[in-house]
Amino acid sequence: MDIKSNLQKVLSDLPESVHLVAVSKFHPKEALMEAYNAGQRIFGESKVQEMTEKQEALPKDIQWHFIGHLQTNKIKYMAPYVAMIHGVDSYKLLTEINKQAEKCNRVIPCLLQIHIAQEETKFGFSFEECTEMLEKEDWKNLSHISLQGVMGMASNTDDMEQVRHEFKSLHEYFLKIKQSYFSDNDAFRHISMGMSHDYPIALEEGATLVRVGSKIFGERVY
């Protein structure tokens, strides 16, 4: 398994404006260091404790993106250092992130996770729930979070037209809320979508961040 050449292959597929989140969950620190030494600086993790252990041990110029499902009581552990939280799917979570960020005197970039897949099990706001939250405007008083875009996971299917349709729906929704709520906010610009098996489609459908794991680090052993 040559992490460096896998990484370079993925990077060569990305236009300059798109950033790669190298999803390193379940992989050992040595694997992350191989990617780091090949130039990668953004890493994605899905468990707070695992991410924090890696953050403490690895170089401090790594940007840690939390891509997992959020639990309110764990936010405080990552608040001091996390570079972006992709999986915000309730107003309650936003307020908790805001509270912990304030204690650290930070502003934490967040993405709104939208449920675009057909599977019931995936997390995220429905389009309606997200619009409802934005419409209430309470979030505008949260001065220690910065809403920077949307995140979604497509259905786990071989039907690539279905996947494309879901990515398209996320892009359209992004444009809609950008216009309605963030037209004067340049920071609201991210669409985080696409994983190892579907990132080429996500790129065609307007992703600005792709989250790629197994294609770089190999299969995960749980």
Ligand SMILES: *Cc1c(COP(=O)(O)O)cnc(C)c1O
């Ligand atoms: C694990 C994970 C990924 C990466 O998946 P791969 O198929 O290994 O590329 C991307 N996004 C999220 C939210 C994940 O949990």
